[in-house]
Amino acid sequence: MSKPYMGKILMVDLSDQTMTPEAIPDRVYEEYLSGMGLGAYILFNRVPAGADPLGPANILGFCSGFLTGTGSLFSGRWTLVGKSPLTGCWGDANCGGTFSPAIKHSGYDAIFFKGISPHPVYLYIKNGKATLKDAAELWGCDAIETEGLLKQQYGPKAAVAVIGPSGEKLSLISGVCSDRGRIAARSGLGAVMGAKKLKAVVLEGVHRIGASDPAAMKRLSRQCLKWVNFPLPLPGGMMANVGTLLRVSPLVFPQDGLLYTSILRKWGTGGMNQTSIEWGDAPLKNWDGSNCDFPTKKSRTLNPDLIKKTEIVKYHCYSCPLGCGGICTSKGKQAHAHKPEYESILALSGLCMNGDLDSVYYLNDLLNRAGMDTISAGATAAFAIECYEKGILTREDTGGLELTWGNTEAVVALIRKMIKREGIGDLLADGTKAAAKKIGKGSIEFAIQAGGQEPAMHDGRNDPGFNVHYCLEPTPGRHTLGAHLYYEMFQLWKRVKGLPKPSPLYTKGSKYKVNREKAQAAAACSKFMSLANGAGMCMFGLFIGAKRIPTFDWLNAASGWTLTPEEYMTIGERIQTLKQAFNIKHGIEPKDNFISARALGKPPQKEGANKGRFVDIEKLAPDYWDQFGWDKATGKPEEETLRRLNII
Amino acid sequence: MPHTITETCNGCGACARVCPASAITGEKKKLHFIDADLCIDCGACGKTCPQSAVLDAGDASCTMIKRSEWPKPEIIIESCIACGICIDACPVGCLVLSERPRKKGVDAFSYLKNPKTCIGCGFCSRECPVDCIMMRKPEKVVAHEA
Ligand code: SF4
Ligand code: SF4
Ligand code: SF4
Numbered sequence: 001m002s003k004p005y006m007g008k009i010l011m012v013d014l015s016d017q018t019m020t021p022e023a024i025p026d027r028v029y030e031e032y033l034s035g036m037g038l039g040a041y042i043l044f045n046r047v048p049a050g051a052d053p054l055g056p057a058n059i060l061g062f063c064s065g066f067l068t069g070t071g072s073l074f075s076g077r078w079t080l081v082g083k084s085p086l087t088g089c090w091g092d093a094n095c096g097g098t099f100s101p102a103i104k105h106s107g108y109d110a111i112f113f114k115g116i117s118p119h120p121v122y123l124y125i126k127n128g129k130a131t132l133k134d135a136a137e138l139w140g141c142d143a144i145e146t147e148g149l150l151k152q153q154y155g156p157k158a159a160v161a162v163i164g165p166s167g168e169k170l171s172l173i174s175g176v177c178s179d180r181g182r183i184a185a186r187s188g189l190g191a192v193m194g195a196k197k198l199k200a201v202v203l204e205g206v207h208r209i210g211a212s213d214p215a216a217m218k219r220l221s222r223q224c225l226k227w228v229n230f231p232l233p234l235p236g237g238m239m240a241n242v243g244t245l246l247r248v249s250p251l252v253f254p255q256d257g258l259l260y261t262s263i264l265r266k267w268g269t270g271g272m273n274q275t276s277i278e279w280g281d282a283p284l285k286n287w288d289g290s291n292c293d294f295p296t297k298k299s300r301t302l303n304p305d306l307i308k309k310t311e312i313v314k315y316h317c318y319s320c321p322l323g324c325g326g327i328c329t330s331k332g333k334q335a336h337a338h339k340p341e342y343e344s345i346l347a348l349s350g351l352c353m354n355g356d357l358d359s360v361y362y363l364n365d366l367l368n369r370a371g372m373d374t375i376s377a378g379a380t381a382a383f384a385i386e387c388y389e390k391g392i393l394t395r396e397d398t399g400g401l402e403l404t405w406g407n408t409e410a411v412v413a414l415i416r417k418m419i420k421r422e423g424i425g426d427l428l429a430d431g432t433k434a435a436a437k438k439i440g441k442g443s444i445e446f447a448i449q450a451g452g453q454e455p456a457m458h459d460g461r462n463d464p465g466f467n468v469h470y471c472l473e474p475t476p477g478r479h480t481l482g483a484h485l486y487y488e489m490f491q492l493w494k495r496v497k498g499l500p501k502p503s504p505l506y507t508k509g510s511k512y513k514v515n516r517e518k519a520q521a522a523a524a525c526s527k528f529m530s531l532a533n534g535a536g537m538c539m540f541g542l543f544i545g546a547k548r549i550p551t552f553d554w555l556n557a558a559s560g561w562t563l564t565p566e567e568y569m570t571i572g573e574r575i576q577t578l579k580q581a582f583n584i585k586h587g588i589e590p591k592d593n594f595i596s597a598r599a600l601g602k603p604p605q606k607e608g609a610n611k612g613r614f615v616d617i618e619k620l621a622p623d624y625w626d627q628f629g630w631d632k633a634t635g636k637p638e639e640e641t642l643r644r645l646n647i648i
Numbered sequence: 649m650p651h652t653i654t655e656t657c658n659g660c661g662a663c664a665r666v667c668p669a670s671a672i673t674g675e676k677k678k679l680h681f682i683d684a685d686l687c688i689d690c691g692a693c694g695k696t697c698p699q700s701a702v703l704d705a706g707d708a709s710c711t712m713i714k715r716s717e718w719p720k721p722e723i724i725i726e727s728c729i730a731c732g733i734c735i736d737a738c739p740v741g742c743l744v745l746s747e748r749p750r751k752k753g754v755d756a757f758s759y760l761k762n763p764k765t766c767i768g769c770g771f772c773s774r775e776c777p778v779d780c781i782m783m784r785k786p787e788k789v790v791a792h793e794a
Binding site: 069071073076098101105126127128129155156157206207208218221222225228308311312313314315316317318319320321323326327 | 668669670671685686688689729730731732733736739740741744745746747748749754755756775777778
């Protein structure tokens with residue numbers, strides 16, 4: 001019987017340049033799947049308490065998804081794991097493209113690195129044979145250049161993950177890139193790779209990936225396919241009106257994710273640009289502004305149809321029938337670059353009040369090449385602008401840059417400096433919290449972050465669920481784990497017993513009420529996404545709804561197990577609890593990760609979509625923690641819980 | 649079960665050259681050997697061996713086929729969902745996702761970019777979730793003359 005996993009990992013010690021394949025017992029896969037789960041298992045057990053994230057004791061792992069390569073769809077994502085230098089917490093970053101199957105084709109479920117190499121190296125694996133090679137000539141090259149050079153040498157089928165100059169320069173907001181501009185951007189793990197002097201991982205293997213019942217996998221995939229091509233008749237110009245409608249209507253109904261997947265299919269994530277601004281989902285002006293500051297007249301430049309016009313062909317990650325990505329061309333330098341994502345667009349435009357779409361294309365490409373996270377880079381620029389506007393930073397500090405709201409040229413120049421770590425850019429290249437610490441003068445108030453990480457472009461004052469996850473996840477500041485909206489779209493109650501079903505019509509205000517159902521829903525999202533990250537599934541596919549996308553059935557058909565959805569949710573719960581236990585082991589106080597007051601609505605906004613909104617995270621936290629069997633007051637997993645989940 | 653090589657092997661090395669998994673080793677003019685952990689059962693060695701020395705996964709003896717007659721994938725572009733599963737499954741990397749869209753819209757599709765390197769293993773066809781890849785023997789040039 002074919003298994004969906006290789007049953008092996010590769011542990012590379014860069015300090016003494018040794019490579020050790022290790023067999024992983026079946027039990028570990030049964031309890032944690034692979035992907036993020038296997039990553040958490042290895043790191044929890046092997047990174048010593050208090051380890052310096054940029055030191056030799058930290059471990060960086062490239063983990064393929066459990067379902068990757070088994071014939072399932074939407075399952076081509078890999079997870080990068082490590083202790084985050086940005087937050088000091090458990091760190092992970094997720095990326096699509098073609099790297100996830102390549103890890104398995106190389107014969108391993110995951111590749112881990114510890115130690116620090118005495119000189120720059122890259123790892124090359126061909127058909128099971130691993131070698132560390134000198135990377136002196138690649139050091140300093142940007143991510144896309146490096147990938148090009150490596151592919152020239154090893155052929156186009158080689159899968160490559162690299163850091164750009166930002167990772168090399170240990171910028172705490174840098175990530176790891178693959179597939180010419182896709183990036184595992186969050187948690188600052190690019191700096192961990194840079195500190196290890198590891199420039200790239202190059203994989204060339206043909207190991208076959210199995211499934212217990214390939215025919216069932218195919219059948220399930222086909223059943224799911226019919227939901228993917230649901231057409232959307234709306235033109236891009238109308239998307240702002242959808243947002244306005246969502247804003248003014250006092251009553252809302254649970255949203256069906258099919259709407260979102262069809263938007264994603266048509267435009268990609270950028271399809272939501274204007275809707276989000278109008279609706280109050282997109283934070284503006286460093287989280288201080290509202291849709292009134294960035295009206296449709298201004299956001300017109302972000303109309304998704306304009307972006308679509310530059311698209312030559314759709315880009316699909318491995319095993320994805322949706323293809324939210326695109327290869328775009330815009331004049332000049334950005335020939336054949338990846339289509340900018342919603343997060344990048346809003347962080348570089350609305351958050352800095354920059355209405356110039358061309359500059360967004362330019363910066364997106366620049367940051368992808370540098371290997372710097374667009375969310376954190378945009379957020380840090382917005383922070384700097386606010387500091388400048390408030391007189392905390394002077395023209396002298398900025399090296400002559402006129403850092404005012406909406407000054408496109410200044411934003412571009414600032415981000416260039418951050419990439420080069422030049423002048424003020426050096427100060428800002430480690431994100432808002434580190435910068436505010438150095439700047440002082442009360443600037444921390446304007447550093448909008450959770451546990452040190454800049455949250456994504458989804459305002460938790462609009463959807464309080466985002467704030468719950470920004471504040472309470474073991475990886476603070478992440479937006480891809482849960483939200484009020486995600487819960488509605490996942491439709492988990494249709495497959496998992498005991499989960500609350502949202503009422504068919506409710507008032508917006510009721511979203512802010514603290515009750516048990518909210519905690520149940522948020523915890524279900526966290527468990528489900530932890531499971532999905534173990535499986536290598538894409539959240540956008542999961543938006544289709546649990547009854548239409550057969551996640552649990554694929555897992556059973558791939559593995560030959562016969563687990564119930566509830567049992568799979570327990571696997572997610574175990575992964576989530578292990579990540580939290582990792583944080584506790586490393587001395588993190590979960591309460592310290594709460595997001596900056598402004599993003600919670602303290603003080604509440606005076607106008608716009610989120611006027612008067614406040615999210616009482618102090619009240620929400622205990623219920624959420626309780627759902628996992630973590631201490632209600634501190635968020636620490638109870639010993640009994642760790643035992644129940646077989647962690648200790 | 650992997651492919652294996654029997655005593656009739658004369659050590660010409662043709663199989664080792666065609667194997668995409670670097671699974672075959674052996675000195676020139678000596679019996680060659682297939683590493684069971686590396687072999688992916690693509691069958692290229694069997695189609696190449698002039699001595700019929702290769703046994704397939706079911707232990708049946710393979711017969712040599714002229715490379716120009718090895719089957720090749722034919723992709724029905726209209727049905728392709730651009731999932732890239734075939735591209736990833738291909739052990740020699742001769743399929744790619746188009747950098748140009750189909751006739752209408754912006755949808756990409758998969759196509760055989762390097763027919764010469766294709767080893768006719770059929771993995772692409774087997775793994776395509778919508779079964780839009782057919783393995784066909786290339787048509788003879790004679791057909792055109794008729
Ligand atoms: S069947 Fe394919 S992978 Fe196996 S030895 Fe022959 S050529 Fe190599
Ligand atoms: S048959 Fe398909 S998978 Fe096999 S080599 Fe040819 S194109 Fe690649
Ligand atoms: S596997 Fe089939 S549907 Fe997917 S890209 Fe290849 S031909 Fe198209």
